[in-house]
Amino acid sequence: MTPVVASEGEPSTPGxxxxxxxxxxxxxxxxxxxxxxxxxxxxxxxxxxxxPGEVHALLGENGAGKSTLMNILxxxxxxDAGEIRVHxxxxxxxxxxxxxxxxxGMIHQHFxxxxxxxxxxxxxxxxxxxxxxxxxxxxxxxxxxxxERAGLRVDPEARVWQLSVGEQQRVEILKMLYRGxxxxxxxxxxxVLAPQETQELFRTLRTMTAxxxxxxxxxxxxxxxxxxxxxxxxxxxxxxxxxxxxxxGRTRPxxxxxxxxxxxxxxxxxxxxxxxxxxxxxxxxxxRNDRELPALHGVSLEVRGGEILGIAGVAGNxxxxxxxxxxxxRHCTGSIRVNGTEVAGRPPRASIAxxxxxxxEDRHGTGSAPNLSLTDNLVMKSYRSEPIARGWxxxxxxxxxxxxxxxxxxEVSAPSVDTEARLLSGGNLQRLIFAxxxxxxxxxxxxxxxxxxxxxGAVATVHRLLLERRTAGAAVLLISEDLxxxxxxxxxxxxxYEGRIRGITDSAAADIETLGLLxxxxxxxxxxxxxxxx
Amino acid sequence: MSAxxxxxxxxxxxxxxxxxRLDTPRWxxxxxxxxGLLVALLISGALLAIIGADPLLVLRHILIAxxxxxxxxxxxxxxxxxLMFTGLACAVAFRMRLWNIGAEGQLFLGAWGxxxxxLVPMLPAGVSPFIVVxxxxxxxxxxxxxxxxxxxxxxxxxxxxxxxTTLMLNYIAIQWVRFWxxxxxxxxxxxxxxxxxxxxxxxxxxDFASVVRDFAGLTVHLGLxxxxxxxxxxxxxxxxxxxxxxxxLIGDNPxxxxxxxxxxxxTVILVMLVSGxxxxxxxxxxxxxxxxxxxxxxxxxxGFTGVIIAYLARFNPxxxxxxxxxxxxxILAGREIQPAGIPSMIQGIVLFCVISSDVLxxxxxxxxxx
Numbered sequence: 001m002t003p004v005v006a007s008e009g010e011p012s013t014p015g016x017x018x019x020x021x022x023x024x025x026x027x028x029x030x031x032x033x034x035x036x037x038x039x040x041x042x043x044x045x046x047x048x049x050x051x052p053g054e055v056h057a058l059l060g061e062n063g064a065g066k067s068t069l070m071n072i073l074x075x076x077x078x079x080d081a082g083e084i085r086v087h088x089x090x091x092x093x094x095x096x097x098x099x100x101x102x103x104x105g106m107i108h109q110h111f112x113x114x115x116x117x118x119x120x121x122x123x124x125x126x127x128x129x130x131x132x133x134x135x136x137x138x139x140x141x142x143x144x145x146x147x148e149r150a151g152l153r154v155d156p157e158a159r160v161w162q163l164s165v166g167e168q169q170r171v172e173i174l175k176m177l178y179r180g181x182x183x184x185x186x187x188x189x190x191x192v193l194a195p196q197e198t199q200e201l202f203r204t205l206r207t208m209t210a211x212x213x214x215x216x217x218x219x220x221x222x223x224x225x226x227x228x229x230x231x232x233x234x235x236x237x238x239x240x241x242x243x244x245x246x247x248x249g250r251t252r253p254x255x256x257x258x259x260x261x262x263x264x265x266x267x268x269x270x271x272x273x274x275x276x277x278x279x280x281x282x283x284x285x286x287x288r289n290d291r292e293l294p295a296l297h298g299v300s301l302e303v304r305g306g307e308i309l310g311i312a313g314v315a316g317n318x319x320x321x322x323x324x325x326x327x328x329x330r331h332c333t334g335s336i337r338v339n340g341t342e343v344a345g346r347p348p349r350a351s352i353a354x355x356x357x358x359x360x361e362d363r364h365g366t367g368s369a370p371n372l373s374l375t376d377n378l379v380m381k382s383y384r385s386e387p388i389a390r391g392w393x394x395x396x397x398x399x400x401x402x403x404x405x406x407x408x409x410x411e412v413s414a415p416s417v418d419t420e421a422r423l424l425s426g427g428n429l430q431r432l433i434f435a436x437x438x439x440x441x442x443x444x445x446x447x448x449x450x451x452x453x454x455x456x457g458a459v460a461t462v463h464r465l466l467l468e469r470r471t472a473g474a475a476v477l478l479i480s481e482d483l484x485x486x487x488x489x490x491x492x493x494x495x496x497y498e499g500r501i502r503g504i505t506d507s508a509a510a511d512i513e514t515l516g517l518l519x520x521x522x523x524x525x526x527x528x529x530x531x532x533x534x
Numbered sequence: 535m536s537a538x539x540x541x542x543x544x545x546x547x548x549x550x551x552x553x554x555r556l557d558t559p560r561w562x563x564x565x566x567x568x569x570g571l572l573v574a575l576l577i578s579g580a581l582l583a584i585i586g587a588d589p590l591l592v593l594r595h596i597l598i599a600x601x602x603x604x605x606x607x608x609x610x611x612x613x614x615x616x617l618m619f620t621g622l623a624c625a626v627a628f629r630m631r632l633w634n635i636g637a638e639g640q641l642f643l644g645a646w647g648x649x650x651x652x653l654v655p656m657l658p659a660g661v662s663p664f665i666v667v668x669x670x671x672x673x674x675x676x677x678x679x680x681x682x683x684x685x686x687x688x689x690x691x692x693x694x695x696x697x698x699t700t701l702m703l704n705y706i707a708i709q710w711v712r713f714w715x716x717x718x719x720x721x722x723x724x725x726x727x728x729x730x731x732x733x734x735x736x737x738x739x740x741d742f743a744s745v746v747r748d749f750a751g752l753t754v755h756l757g758l759x760x761x762x763x764x765x766x767x768x769x770x771x772x773x774x775x776x777x778x779x780x781x782x783l784i785g786d787n788p789x790x791x792x793x794x795x796x797x798x799x800x801t802v803i804l805v806m807l808v809s810g811x812x813x814x815x816x817x818x819x820x821x822x823x824x825x826x827x828x829x830x831x832x833x834x835x836x837g838f839t840g841v842i843i844a845y846l847a848r849f850n851p852x853x854x855x856x857x858x859x860x861x862x863x864x865i866l867a868g869r870e871i872q873p874a875g876i877p878s879m880i881q882g883i884v885l886f887c888v889i890s891s892d893v894l895x896x897x898x899x900x901x902x903x904x
Contacts, residue, residue, distance in 0.1 A: 078551070329793060349795035358793065366793050369786040376779065380794040383779055394776050 026085070027052045027183050027214040028073065028104075033082035035068055042068040043079070044238040050183065055205055055215045056244065057229035059222075061259055061455030063425050064235040066218045070185045073216075074106035075099035086183075105176030106185040109453075111168050115161035119143065119154055123175050147174055151207040161291075165315050166197035173204070184208065185216040190224055191452060194314040195483060195516040202228050220259070220455060222252045234258040260456055268463055268488050271471060275491070276305030279444050279475035280326065285334035285344065287321050295321040296332065297499040303444070303475040308466065310490030310507065311479040314519050318499035319479045320361055323448045326477070327351050327358040338444055352381060357442030359433055361449045361479075363426070367433045370422035374414055375403040377421045377432060381440050402439075410435035411461075427458030434465050445469050448479045463489050483512060483519075495519055552897040562895060563848060570891030574884040581883075582876070592876075599870035600863030608739065608752040612824055614862030615754075616641070616833070618761035619816030620840025621847065621854035622768050623682075627809040629772060629849050630785040632802060636685060636700025637813040638837025639707035640678040644814025645821045646711050647677025649828035652734045653719045653727055663733040670734060670822055671760075671815070678814015679807040681707060686806025690799030696806070704837070715830050726829030736823035757819030761858075764812060765851040771808075772851070781805060813837060834865075842885045 028050040035043040042065045050056050060066045071077045073084065075093030084091045086102050093099045099106070113122050120140040140156035147154055152170045160168060169189060176184060190198045205215055205228060219225050225232060226247060234242040234255065241258045280303040289295035295318045303309045313319055324330035326338075328348035336344040338354040351358075360366040368377050379388050379399045387398040403417040410431045414424060424432065430450065437445065447466060451459040467489060469476055479496075480486050486493055487507050494504040495518040502518050579589035600610045620637040627634035648670040651657060656673075657666060681703055688694040712725070719727040736756040743750035772778040780801055784791040792798060816836060825832050843861060847853025861881065868877030 327793070328795075347795070347797065348792060349797075352795045360793060362789075365787070366789045369783055369790045371786050372782060376782070379779075380783070380790070383776060389776055392776055394774055394779055396774070 025052070025088075026050065027087060028216075029085040030069070030073065031083050033069060033072060033084075034080045035065075035072060035077060036080050041238050043072070043082075046082070046235070046238070046240055047243060048233055048240075049244060050214050050216060051231075052214050053209050053212050054230040055209055055217055055228050057217045057219060057225040057232045057247065058235065059219060059225055059232055059255060059259060060235035061220060061457065063237075063427075063455070064259070065238040066235055067187055069235070070106060070187065070216060070218060073099065074104060074185060076106075100176070100179050100181060103180055103182040104185065105179060105181030105183070107169070107172045107176060107187065107189065109187045109191060111172055113160045113168060113171060116159060118157050118159050119163075119171050119174075120156040122160055122171055123156075123178050127179070143174065143178060146178060150174070150177055151204045152177075164197075165192045166194070166200065169193070169201065170204070182212070183214045183216070185218070187218045188220075188453075189217070190219070190221065192315050192481065194481075194519045195512070196520055197314070198224070222255050225255065226250060226252070236261055256456060268467070270467060270489065273306040273470055273473075275307040276473055278302050279305050279339060280477065281335075281337040282326070283335040285325055285332050285336060287325050287330055287332035289318075289321055295499050296325065298334070299496075299499070299501050301494060301501055301504070303477055305443070305473045305475050306470055307492070308470050308476040308478055308490045309504075310486035310493045311477065311496050311501075312483055312486050312493060312515055312519060313479075313481065313496035315481055317496050317519075319448065319481075319496060321499075322496065323358065323361070323446050323477075323479055326444075326446055327356055352440070355441065355443035357381075357437035357440055357445045359430075359437055359445070359447040359450050361452075363429050363433060364422070368421045368429060371420055373418045374407060374412070374421060374424075374432065375399050375417045378403045378406050378417075378436050378439075381436055406435040406439060407432070427454050427461075430454060430458060430462065434462070438465065438469065442469070442474055444475045444477070446477045446479070449481060450478070451480070451482065451485060459485075483515060487512065548901055551900050551902045552893075553900065566891040566894040567846075567848075567888060569894065570888035571884065573891070574880075574887035577887070578880045578883050581879070595870065596864070596867040596877075599867040604748065605751060606866065608754040610859065610862045610866050611754045611758055612862075613865045614858040615757045615761055615823070616816040616820045616836040617839055617843055617858035617861055618758075618765065618855055619812050619819065620837050621843030621858050622761070622764055622840075622851060623809045623812035623816070624840045624844035625847060625849040625851060625854055626768055626772070626781075626812065627805055628844050630781045630801070630805050631788075632686075632689075632805055632809075633697045634682065634685070634700050634806065634809050635697060635841055636682065636703050636837070637809070637816070637840045638833065638835060639700070639704035640681045640810040640813035641817040641820075641833055641837045642704075642707040642711045643681040643817065644674040644678035644811075645817030645828060645832065646707075646714065647814065648674035648818035649714075649719070649727060649730075649821055652730050653828065659731070661733065663735075663737075666733045667736060667822065670818055674814045674818025675811040676814070678817065679811035682806040682808075682810020682813065683803060686803040686810075689806070690802045711828065712830050715828055719828065721827075727827045729827045730822065734822060735826055736819060738823070753824070755819070755823035757815075757823040760815065760819060762855060764815065765855050768812075769851040777801070777804070813840070816840075839881075842881070845885065846888055 026049050028048070030046065030048040033043050033046040033048070034041070046065070046069055048069060058066045058070065068077065072079050075096045075098045078094065086104065091102055093102065096106070114125065117125070118136070120136050120143055123143050124139060143156045152174050154163070154167055154170050154174065160171065163171065169192070173184065189201060193201060209215060217225070217228060229247040231244045232242065232247050232250065232255070233240060233244050236259060282299055282301050285296055285299045286294065287296040299322060301309065311319060311322065321330055325332040325344070326336060328343060328346055328351040332344055334344055335342060338351065338356055341354050343351045343354060364370060379402065382388050382402070383394060383399070388395055388402065400417055406412070407414065407417060412424070412428050412432045412435065414428065421429065421432070445466070450466070451462045454462065463485070466476055466478060478486060478490060487510060490507045492504055493507045493510045493515065495502045495515055497519060582589040582592050599606060601607055620641060623637045623640065624634060651666065651670045651673050657669060685696050685699040685703060688699050689696045715725050715727055721728040738755040739749040739752035772781060780791065780796045783794060784796065784798055784801055788798060820832065821828055839861060843854055843857045846857040864877050864881060
């Protein structure tokens with residue numbers, strides 16, 4: 001099944017990889033790493049090596065053990081077995097501090113920045129220098145100079161909350177470089193970026209490797225891996241299925257097979273559906289974000305039954321707020337009609353009563369109750385009505401029955417329906433949320449970043465479920481930062497930028513370059529944006 | 535390469551390492567409770583040994599003084615009864631992560647409301663106890679619920695922190711009762727009311743001594759039964775009803791509850807009403823079942839001990855019953871051993887250890903060799 005044997009990755013290094021001089025030329029050599037968690041082996045005899053000046057992609061589905069392996073390298077976990085050498089020296093980190101002292105910096109998916117502090121303050125946070133007086137001016141200049149050299153341009157005096165996500169990521173990288181990191185581990189860095197920002201990140205990474213730095217690039221996006229990586233290591237269920245194979249000449253299907261262990265159908269079956277009546281109609285909707293700043297500036301749009309409207313955009317341009325006003329979670333002005341009934345400014349129950357289902361962006365924070373059972377999580381929308389409710393009582397047997405049916409139908413794999421929701425993997429939790437929302441028989445489905453952080457198989461399921469809703473005649477509003485996803489399954493595409501909808505087009509006619517420019521605020525043509533607002 | 539390899543020095547060849555648990559087995563909460571209690575016992579024993587007492591002897595003494603005979607067991611249960619109510623009051627609110635630490639004030643107001651029935655008087659003299667006691671129960675519940683409800687409404691309407699409001703309302707309630715027992719209801723200028731007439735007393739076991747002779751002198755009263763019934767009702771409410779589900783959902787993740795369409799403000803007020811009502815029952819049963827009059831400082835902090843009880847019971851209604859009896863015994867034995875000091879110190883150590891043992895629920899500890 002595996003076309004590439006582990007040892008084939010080695011030929012470009014001089015000499016066999018086992019002798020000490022060869023090891024010394026490697027930036028990182030991890031051999032025989034084993035890490036067990038209760039009930040699973042996250043890393044099973046994993047070997048991984050990183051050469052100076054290369055981008056080494058670590059590819060695998062969610063739960064394959066990529067992040068675990070790198071968390072071991074970054075000193076967050078300790079391995080149960082195995083050996084790590086950094087520049088030939090034995091390395092045993094017990095904290096991220098040890099790792100950074102050895103020049104290893106990890107940049108996590110969720111940024112660890114303090115929004116109200118400036119770039120300089122964030123970079124200096126937690127360091128011993130400067131000692132008492134901060135001398136921010138002086139240090140700011142140093143940081144700016146470092147950024148200039150590394151191709152990471154940010155204003156050191158800007159406050160982090162004012163920065164775009166791409167800029168924030170640059171600050172994270174800068175933080176690590178300032179601490180002397182020469183080995184950078186990036187955990188799915190492109191998940192939050194627009195296409196142009198991704199290109200910019202890639203340029204930065206190239207600058208770094210050109211000056212001798214090494215980069216581990218964790219991802220499950222095949223295109224990106226092929227675009228940036230020099231070598232690729234693929235993990236599946238904690239084991240290596242391809243060790244450091246050269247990226248040149250690899251194809252997407254080949255990598256997907258290594259990741260998933262079988263052929264993955266990447267084609268999406270999208271039957272033609274004639275759009276029905278207007279289900280969602282928004283007119284001049286305005287809302288504020290959590291910081292009380294305007295987040296939506298007069299949004300108007302329509303979605304018909306049997307139609308998927310994709311909303312593309314870079315994170316933080318009002319997507320979250322857009323979903324929340326429709327589902328009643330956020331106060332707004334203007335008009336939102338679902339099946340002709342006004343729901344703007346009404347509580348969430350008003351939207352639920354109109355058949356609005358919501359797959360929220362934050363699966364853990366909004367979409368589920370982590371310490372309650374799967375049953376409790378599955379009846380969140382249906383506990384008010386028969387058969388779960390018996391007057392003011394709750395029929396636990398009926399609830400469990402429904403939970404069992406839904407977990408079976410939607411392939412939520414868990415020991416039992418009494419399992420706590422926090423123990424589910426991302427894909428399983430998302431299937432649970434879809435199961436619950438679809439079970440309500442929605443006429444409108446609002447899905448926000450539904451496939452973020454999911455593996456290839458789970459993403460395919462999410463897309464299939466959304467298309468099934470469309471076939472069933474429901475209106476679907478798909479809000480996503482993944483342009484490929486939007487173009488693949490939407491009927492029409494709109495771009496949201498700074499709380500305004502710009503340019504609604506048929507997805508068949510959409511052009512990825514134009515959309516990318518709209519997403520970053522570069523309107524090519526004023527009339528285009530104007531037409532969309534009208 | 536900017537720095538050398540990290541060098542770690544360790545004082546011991548072995549060390550403890552904590553790792554986040556991914557799953558919680560069913561037996562674990564009980565096991566950690568046991569570990570916590572054991573450690574508390576060891577620390578208490580060590581402290582007793584330091585001050586020159588024989589720990590085992592003290593422990594034996596505590597057990598005999600609180601559970602040694604039918605008589606002291608009855609006294610223990612009398613002490614435990616108000617703790618059960620306040621413990622339940624706190625457990626209900628804490629389930630929703632609503633930090634009602636105002637059970638003391640709600641208890642005082644409940645006692646005041648029940649006393650008002652007798653002292654105003656709201657009913658003519660000589661009415662059957664079958665009418666007086668239920669009316670007192672209702673008034674006690676209503677007064678306590680009102681006091682809890684104020685904090686709940688402020689929280690729901692204006693987002694006022696309930697910890698502050700319930701704490702402050704305690705002082706108002708205590709002074710309010712003090713005003714009435716010093717002034718309008720004072721008996722001969724003392725800070726207590728006149729004794730309630732017999733028809734306003736909750737029946738005690740000793741009242742049935744003519745039927746069962748062994749009941750003579752046993753002061754345990756109907757409040758105990760009411761408390762146990764309340765525990766069952768609270769359990770049923772939280773685990774078997776729609777509102778109970780909403781409370782659990784809000785307690786675990788308010789954002790998810792909001793997303794599920796639950797009116798959180800309404801539930802906050804409801805829970806504070808119920809919590810206050812339960813604490814009010816503590817006051818009612820105490821004045822009607824045990825003290826038989828309203829007096830200044832009739833509660834030695836039952837409301838605050840309720841917070842401890844709720845935590846010890848991990849917010850489980852039946853756990854509240856068990857923890858209350860244990861604490862009732864400790865209060866009683868306290869008077870036996872020493873009027874102040876050691877027993878309340880042991881209480882503190884127990885709570886400290888049990889709450890600290892929670893870390894074992896979330897982390898797995900391993901011994902590692904350095």
